[in-house]
Amino acid sequence: MFTTIKKKIPYTIISLLLLSPLTKASQNNILQQQYQKHPATLRFLQNELLSSSSSTISNNNEEHNQNERRTKADKYTLLDSEGLYIAMNSLVKTYPDLVTLETAQDIFDLDTPGNIADCPFETQSGTKKEAGCKMWILTIEDKIAHQAKWSRSSKRLPEVFLSGAIHGSERVGPTAVVVTASILLESAHCEALPFGVAPTAENDQTIWNKWEEQITQARYCRRNLRKRGISDADRKWLARLVTTRRIVIVPTANALGFYRTLDYENDMSPKRDFPFDLTNETDCFKTITTRGINELFRTHMFQISLSYHAGKIAAGYPYGSINYLHKSPPDAEAMDQISEALSVYGGHFKWNDDRYPTGQINDLLGPTAGRFEDWAYASSWTTATPTVNCAPTTDNGQYPTKYALTQSKYDDYMLRSVPFIIETSRTDNPPGSHLGTDYHIFDNKSKGNGHIPRNIRATLMAIDVVEPYAFITSVNHLTIDDDIVPLTDRNKRSCKNTKAVSVPRGTDHVTIEWEVGGGITVDETSLWYAKWDDLPEIVDGATQPPPGALNELYTEEEDSILGMTPGGKGKTRWYRAETSSFSTSHMKGPSFKASIPTSNYQEGDEIAVFAVVEADKDWENQPPDILPNVKPQSHLVNARTNTEWRYEEKLENKIIQGRRQFFSVPVTLKITPTNSITEELSVRIQKDPHSTLKTVERDSVDGLAIIMAGLILAYVVHVGMKYYKKRNENNKEVKYSNVEEKEKLGFDTFELS
Numbered sequence: 001m002f003t004t005i006k007k008k009i010p011y012t013i014i015s016l017l018l019l020s021p022l023t024k025a026s027q028n029n030i031l032q033q034q035y036q037k038h039p040a041t042l043r044f045l046q047n048e049l050l051s052s053s054s055s056t057i058s059n060n061n062e063e064h065n066q067n068e069r070r071t072k073a074d075k076y077t078l079l080d081s082e083g084l085y086i087a088m089n090s091l092v093k094t095y096p097d098l099v100t101l102e103t104a105q106d107i108f109d110l111d112t113p114g115n116i117a118d119c120p121f122e123t124q125s126g127t128k129k130e131a132g133c134k135m136w137i138l139t140i141e142d143k144i145a146h147q148a149k150w151s152r153s154s155k156r157l158p159e160v161f162l163s164g165a166i167h168g169s170e171r172v173g174p175t176a177v178v179v180t181a182s183i184l185l186e187s188a189h190c191e192a193l194p195f196g197v198a199p200t201a202e203n204d205q206t207i208w209n210k211w212e213e214q215i216t217q218a219r220y221c222r223r224n225l226r227k228r229g230i231s232d233a234d235r236k237w238l239a240r241l242v243t244t245r246r247i248v249i250v251p252t253a254n255a256l257g258f259y260r261t262l263d264y265e266n267d268m269s270p271k272r273d274f275p276f277d278l279t280n281e282t283d284c285f286k287t288i289t290t291r292g293i294n295e296l297f298r299t300h301m302f303q304i305s306l307s308y309h310a311g312k313i314a315a316g317y318p319y320g321s322i323n324y325l326h327k328s329p330p331d332a333e334a335m336d337q338i339s340e341a342l343s344v345y346g347g348h349f350k351w352n353d354d355r356y357p358t359g360q361i362n363d364l365l366g367p368t369a370g371r372f373e374d375w376a377y378a379s380s381w382t383t384a385t386p387t388v389n390c391a392p393t394t395d396n397g398q399y400p401t402k403y404a405l406t407q408s409k410y411d412d413y414m415l416r417s418v419p420f421i422i423e424t425s426r427t428d429n430p431p432g433s434h435l436g437t438d439y440h441i442f443d444n445k446s447k448g449n450g451h452i453p454r455n456i457r458a459t460l461m462a463i464d465v466v467e468p469y470a471f472i473t474s475v476n477h478l479t480i481d482d483d484i485v486p487l488t489d490r491n492k493r494s495c496k497n498t499k500a501v502s503v504p505r506g507t508d509h510v511t512i513e514w515e516v517g518g519g520i521t522v523d524e525t526s527l528w529y530a531k532w533d534d535l536p537e538i539v540d541g542a543t544q545p546p547p548g549a550l551n552e553l554y555t556e557e558e559d560s561i562l563g564m565t566p567g568g569k570g571k572t573r574w575y576r577a578e579t580s581s582f583s584t585s586h587m588k589g590p591s592f593k594a595s596i597p598t599s600n601y602q603e604g605d606e607i608a609v610f611a612v613v614e615a616d617k618d619w620e621n622q623p624p625d626i627l628p629n630v631k632p633q634s635h636l637v638n639a640r641t642n643t644e645w646r647y648e649e650k651l652e653n654k655i656i657q658g659r660r661q662f663f664s665v666p667v668t669l670k671i672t673p674t675n676s677i678t679e680e681l682s683v684r685i686q687k688d689p690h691s692t693l694k695t696v697e698r699d700s701v702d703g704l705a706i707i708m709a710g711l712i713l714a715y716v717v718h719v720g721m722k723y724y725k726k727r728n729e730n731n732k733e734v735k736y737s738n739v740e741e742k743e744k745l746g747f748d749t750f751e752l753s
Contacts (some may be wrong), residue, residue: 170255173308347444
């Protein structure tokens with residue numbers, strides 16, 4: 001995706017993509033200066049434009065050339081501060097309804113580290129440049145599907161935190177997380193096309209033209225993704241992650257250190273600057289790096305966190321502090337299973353057979369007080385070591401704003417994440433030949449595997465397991481096109497029209513197939529079904545119903561309002577037998593199948609069928625050496641195992657509600673007349689009246705052509721048969737004539753061959 005190019009990219013194209021308060025003239029001037037320094041970033045911008053352009057590609061030669069270019073394996077390169085800045089702004093400009101770009105300085109009123117010479121490419125308030133380097137925060141969230149921060153679905157989105165670099169000299173992480181963001185957004189935007197529903201005959205030509213243009217874009221971008229090794233199933237998976245999670249990305253938390261290529265921020269180490277296992281109140285939150293991360297964790301309830309580093313190769317989890325040496329965290333089971341799956345999916349390289357070693361940070365990297373991972377996991381609830389409220393000095397005037405003591409006093413809902421440190425490479429800045437390519441990035445055995453693809457996969461796997469899910473894939477072996485479609489209104493039972501299948505009245509049973517993800521082990525999965533009219537309004541098909549909202553509708557009697565059909569136990573794609581307490585014998589998954597009875601439903605009935613999954617109950621298991629001696633404390637574990645777990649964030653009222661059952665978007669079975677057929681009623685790309693006429697005409701011509709071809713072939717066969725018979729008759733005449741001649745001459749008779 002971020003690749004070196006030889007051709008010069010038109011500056012007008014790039015300026016259209018940049019989200020900047022600069023005038024177009026000043027944008028072009030800056031871009032002309034940036035081009036020679038950042039060809040990799042500008043190539044990325046061109047790719048983004050091609051994947052999401054609002055104009056239809058009309059020139060066949062141009063389309064062919066673009067396809068040729070996109071099918072080649074593009075080598076990744078590492079982006080510096082300016083390259084990351086351009087890339088993030090281009091993503092926001094290209095996908096404004098899916099991603100937001102802000103700074104910690106603007107949101108939390110933090111000081112900016114550095115001076116006027118640092119990060120000179122950053123601008124604010126027109127062309128004015130403020131001194132220093134800002135901490136940029138890229139937030140992926142589907143603003144259309146969830147409408148507003150106060151909406152029910154938005155409040156309940158599971159949250160993921162990704163940090164690219166706390167040490168400024170470590171270069172792989174920032175590029176990896178920004179490329180991951182671009183792949184997620186490109187796939188989600190592509191899956192969303194065409195937007196909305198097909199026009200009708202009542203719509204004017206302008207609307208039809210726009211719809212047909214979006215269909216062309218959809219086919220083009222999907223073809224491009226497939227040519228790069230991103231299958232249709234991969235695209236749908238990535239689109240699901242965008243619409244069903246809130247992903248907060250900080251590519252360079254230590255923005256000043258990254259710009260200067262130094263580990264420290266103004267001679268202070270962010271790595272040991274978090275208030276965990278410390279005793280001195282002036283030893284924490286000295287840096288803007290840690291203050292910015294602290295503010296994010298105060299305003300979000302991150303269930304999973306990844307922090308990228310370099311210098312070794314490892315995927316570690318808490319604890320990593322001296323007072324917790326040889327002790328396990330209460331959530332060790334989940335941490336062990338996830339880190340192992342992450343390591344396996346990441347894979348290894350052709351020049352190195354080692355995948356990420358996994359385990360506690362103490363064992364992999366050694367103990368250090370003040371680590372991010374320990375703080376993010378346990379600072380709000382641990383009783384094993386004393387807590388400290390941070391009162392950093394102003395550091396000789398570098399940061400004039402005093403950081404309040406209250407900012408290190410935490411409520412119970414804060415700091416209950418499951419964090420992982422990813423040590424990406426043995427060197428801070430690995431050679432370009434080890435970075436990999438963008439071709440078949442989901443194949444961990446691909447010859448293009450390298451540091452960037454491996455960490456893209458690790459990041460996506462972590463985003464996936466933040467919440468269990470199921471999705472229905474077929475009805476009576478009829479494949480269903482859509483499930484989670486980004487940038488669509490998912491309220492007011494809209495799924496009744498966006499995921500629907502007709503079933504003829506009198507059909508005895510309907511077979512449903514579904515898949516399960518978002519976890520490791522499937523404790524139980526089943527189909528729940530009922531008529532939409534019998535379900536309470538709170539069951540909208542778009543959000544998870546409150547725990548127990550449907551259970552009261554089920555009885556074991558034949559006339560039960562709610563029916564259930566078991567699908568069994570099993571596993572997801574992330575399951576690893578060596579880290580699970582479950583037996584691997586006869587395990588299904590990640591695909592499941594079951595049938596529901598439909599013979600008693602009447603024409604016109606609409607039946608909602610949910611795939612329901614319960615996952616990862618074994619995450620409650622604990623080793624004997626845990627510290628402190630309490631049950632699992634993370635949001636991640638309790639959100640799927642403990643129905644009594646409920647926390648609400650105070651600022652924006654975000655909610656984590658524990659549950660055992662996770663519901664899919666339902667498929668609606670619409671009972672149709674007996675003489676009808678089973679067919680999907682919710683295909684987004686429908687034929688319009690204009691194209692239907694053309695299709696009929698084309699089909700008529702094609703049919704006539706087939707008939708004519710058949711007639712010509714029959715005529716040729718007829719002529720050939722007549723010729724063959726005539727030839728045989730001639731041969732016989734010749735044979736008999738020869739025989740007569742020989743008899744007259746006294747020779748023996750013979751036959752012509």
